[in-house]
Amino acid sequence: MKSNATLVYNVFLVVGDFLALAAAFASAFIIRANSATPVAHPIHGTTYLGIFLALFPFWILIFALFGLYNDNIYERRFSELGRLLIGSFFGLLFVVFWNFLSVNPIFPAKLVPIYGFGLGFVFLVVFRNIARLIRTELFGFGVGLTRVLVVGDTAITTELVDSLANSRLSGYEVVGIVGGREHKLAVAYPSFKTFLESTRARNLHGIIQTELYKDEARNRELLDYAQMNHVGYRFIPGNTELFVGNIDVELFRNSIPVIAVRQTPLFGWGRVVKRLFDLIAGLLLLAVTSPLWLLVAVAVKINDPSGPVFYSTERLTRFGTSIKILKFRSMYWKYCVPTDESFGRLGRPDLLKKYRENGDYLEHDPRVTPVGHFIRAATLDELPQILSIVKGDLSLVGPRALDKAELERYDKKNLILSVKSGLTSLALVSGREAIDFEERRKLDIYYVQNWNFWLDMMILLKTLRVLLERITHHGERY
Numbered sequence: 001m002k003s004n005a006t007l008v009y010n011v012f013l014v015v016g017d018f019l020a021l022a023a024a025f026a027s028a029f030i031i032r033a034n035s036a037t038p039v040a041h042p043i044h045g046t047t048y049l050g051i052f053l054a055l056f057p058f059w060i061l062i063f064a065l066f067g068l069y070n071d072n073i074y075e076r077r078f079s080e081l082g083r084l085l086i087g088s089f090f091g092l093l094f095v096v097f098w099n100f101l102s103v104n105p106i107f108p109a110k111l112v113p114i115y116g117f118g119l120g121f122v123f124l125v126v127f128r129n130i131a132r133l134i135r136t137e138l139f140g141f142g143v144g145l146t147r148v149l150v151v152g153d154t155a156i157t158t159e160l161v162d163s164l165a166n167s168r169l170s171g172y173e174v175v176g177i178v179g180g181r182e183h184k185l186a187v188a189y190p191s192f193k194t195f196l197e198s199t200r201a202r203n204l205h206g207i208i209q210t211e212l213y214k215d216e217a218r219n220r221e222l223l224d225y226a227q228m229n230h231v232g233y234r235f236i237p238g239n240t241e242l243f244v245g246n247i248d249v250e251l252f253r254n255s256i257p258v259i260a261v262r263q264t265p266l267f268g269w270g271r272v273v274k275r276l277f278d279l280i281a282g283l284l285l286l287a288v289t290s291p292l293w294l295l296v297a298v299a300v301k302i303n304d305p306s307g308p309v310f311y312s313t314e315r316l317t318r319f320g321t322s323i324k325i326l327k328f329r330s331m332y333w334k335y336c337v338p339t340d341e342s343f344g345r346l347g348r349p350d351l352l353k354k355y356r357e358n359g360d361y362l363e364h365d366p367r368v369t370p371v372g373h374f375i376r377a378a379t380l381d382e383l384p385q386i387l388s389i390v391k392g393d394l395s396l397v398g399p400r401a402l403d404k405a406e407l408e409r410y411d412k413k414n415l416i417l418s419v420k421s422g423l424t425s426l427a428l429v430s431g432r433e434a435i436d437f438e439e440r441r442k443l444d445i446y447y448v449q450n451w452n453f454w455l456d457m458m459i460l461l462k463t464l465r466v467l468l469e470r471i472t473h474h475g476e477r478y
Helices: 005-033 044-064 071-075 077-101 111-140 155-164 194-196 216-228 269-303 339-346 351-356 370-376 385-391 437-449 453-477
Strands: 144-151 172-178 206-209 232-235 246-254 258-263 310-316 322-328 395-397 422-424
Touching: 005 044, 005 111, 044 077, 044 385, 071 077, 077 111, 077 258, 077 453, 111 172, 144 155, 155 172, 155 269, 172 194, 194 216, 269 322, 269 370, 269 385, 269 453, 322 385, 339 351, 395 453, 422 453
Parallel strands: 144 172, 144 206, 206 232, 395 422
Antiparallel strands: 246 258, 310 322
C-alpha cells in the first residue's frame, strides 16, 4: 500500500521498545548499585550501558522474529502480551549467553538480569499501551487512516463496512462501495470506472473485493489497477467459512496453484504439543486438587445420601468417538435420568420448554441440590474430568463435550468434532449461560478453525478469572 502510517507506527514501536529495554536495564543497574550488599563484579555504569545498547538490536531482532512488528499485532492484545513475555525471555537468554562468553562479566550482580527482565516486560507493556492509545487518538483526527474501496454486493459487504465504520477503532476509512447497495456510512458507485472519476479516488490505499464478477475482465481491471498504482488488494471469498481454517497455497502436480483448506490447524506437531501440555497439566491438576475431591465427595453424599457421589454420562468427542464423562453428582439422584423424563418426575413439564429455550440451562433448577448449585458455580462438579484429560479422551481446552441429541440440533456438528472436546472452552469464558445455544456453537467453530497454543493459554487464564467471579458472586448470594 502507498500508506506509510503502518510503517511509521512499526518504526515507532522499534524505537520505543529499544528505549524501554534501555530504561529497564539502567534501572536494574541503579537499584542493585544502591543496595547495601556489595556487588560481585564492579562495572562502570557507562561501560554497562554501552554494552547493552550494542546488544539490544539483537533483542529487537528476536522481537521481530516473534511477529511483534507485524501489521496485525495491533489488533491482538493478548497475543502481543504473550509474545512480549516469550520474546523478552529469549532476549534475556541471549544476553545471559553473551555474558557467559564474555571475558569480563557484563552484570555487576546475579540479580541485575532478573530485575532487568521484570522491569523490561513492565516497561514494554506500558509503552505499547501508550503507543496504542496515541495511535487511536490520531485515528480520531483522521491521521494515519487507511483509505479502502469495497467492491461487491453481498451480505459480507455490508458486514465489512459496518465493522470498519468507526475509524477511530478500526484505523480504516471506507471511501466508497462499488456495485453495492446504498449504505449510510459510505458512498455507492455503479462501477469502478465511476469511482475512479470521482475526487474520492485520490490517495486510495487499498481495494477489498467481496465477490468475483462473472466477467473476468472486470476482475482483471481491479487487480491491474491495484498492481499498477501500488494499491493493496484483498479478496473475500463468497463462502467465508471455507477459508477460516488452516490454509496452504501449493502447486498441484507442480504446475497448478491450489488452495488447501483444513478443518483445523490442530494437526501434526500442534496435536503433539497440545497432548503433552494436557498430560503434564492434567497430572499437576490431579495432585493439586486431590484434597478437593474428598471434600466435594463428602458434601455431595451428605446433601443427598440416596445416590452415588459420581454421575456418569455419555458424550461425543473428536471424530464422533463416544466417551464416558464422569462428574460429581449435582442433582438429586431421582432426577438423574434423561432430561425429558427428569422434568416429568419433577412434575414440572413446563420447565422443560424453558430449559431448552434457554440453551439447556435454568438459573434456579429445582432438580439441583444446594451443594450442587455451589459446585456447579465453582465448576467443582467437573473435577473428575481431569482423569479423562490424563487418559486422552478430553483436552483441557476445546469445544464443550455434547451428547448426540444436542449435536443433532446443529448442522455443523462434524466440524466441531474435528478436535477433542474440552474441560473449558471459548464459549465458557465468553458468557457461558448468558449466550444462547447457537452463539456457543459459533464460538466452538471459531476455536476449531483458529486454534493456536496462545488461544489455549488465553482461554485458560480467562477461565480462572471466570471461576473467581462465579465463586464470589455465588458467595454474595448466600
